[in-house]
Amino acid sequence: MQALHIHAGPKALSHIREHGLRPEHVGVIPGAAGGPKGLILGPLDRFIFGDWLAQSSQPVDLVGASIGAWRMATACLNNSVAAFERLEHDYIHQHYEPLPGQKRVSAQQVSDAFGRSLQAFYGGRIHEVLSHSRYRLHIVTSRGRHVLRREHPLATPLGYAGAYLSNALHRRALGGWLERVVFSGQGASLPFDVQDFRTRAVGLNEGNFMPALQASCSIPFALKAVHDIPGAPAGAYWDGGITDYHLHLNWTAPAKGTDRAIVLYPHFQKSVVPGWLDKALKWRHGASPSLDNTIVLAPNPEWVKTLPNGKLPDRTDFMTYDRDLAGRVKVWTAAARASQQLADEWSQWLHRPDPKRIQSL
DSSP: OOOEEEEEOHHHHHHHHHHOOOGGGEEEEEEOOOGGGGGGGHHHHHHIIIIIGGGOOSOEEEEEETHHHHHHHHHTSSSHHHHHHHHHHHHHTOOOOOOTTOSSOOHHHHHHHHHHHHHHHHTTTHHHHHTOSSEEEEEEEEEEOGGGSSOOTTHHHHHHHHHHHHHHHOGGGGGGTEEEEEEEGGGOOOSEEOTTSOEEEEEOOTTTHHHHHHHHTOOBTTBOOEEOOTTSOSSEEEETTTTOSSOOOEEOSOOSTTSSOEEEEEOSSSOOOSSGGGTTOGGGOSOOGGGTTEEEEEEOHHHHTTSGGGSOOOTHHHHHHTTOHHHHHHHHHHHHHHTHHHHHHHHHHHHSOOGGGEEEO
């Protein structure tokens, strides 16, 4: 069974038919939010960044939210293959025990532990991320507005309830509650149009890298918000996936010729869902002209059924396995190892690109 499905927008498909696909054609790589689902992208990440893109020299914008931001920042480290292997190991083995006298792990406890993990992972190496000769990192976060400006035990749940209802009426209405704040390294301009949603751009530096990355991964109520990030507007910052779950953005990579024309998107599903609050709104899951230059690499849904438990790793596994760390590690490791097939099939396709294998988005 083929594990990999290749989906492309009409302009990306036209590009492949005319020029094929070479590493120098890639201008942007997005990294979606999605927690443990991102584990199946490890082999693709190692191949794309450690092998394929290394054969070219053009600048590439790496845009990530939540675990996607962690992945894209890891791509900027020296010896990224080893860094991706460590990321996979550390993510699979994360575990949180309730404090004495508590029945469940608190959001503060998870945030504190996650902060220590980021420090252990990137401590002393932030300069590698920010000075990469080719990759320009963009970390997406969601900043609260009005009642969500500061985290509060009563106001925050009410604020998110209002955000959910507003978003259900119209995605732009979510901007009344949250705004997209993107932290970009090396003075890079955003590689997408920002007219779709209220957006701020902030410079990424050694002083705000850690809090920006932690904020981008801070799922509301599961982790605490990160407040008052240096160099950015004051307020509470949460997971970038809330505003941009799968980064369904109007990418502005060059559209003509072979110069950085392609947005290459390793993803864990075909659909590119705009925001986290859109997950249940199926009518917002379809492709749009914003993805015309995009190639999505996604697992075959039938192949996914062959993985442990017949699904991708996801956050429900934390509850399913509870304190059975060994059980969860076993199934997540098995899924990550099986996903090597995705990278192998992508490598094979690149050696002999066949447009007939490409499906529409």
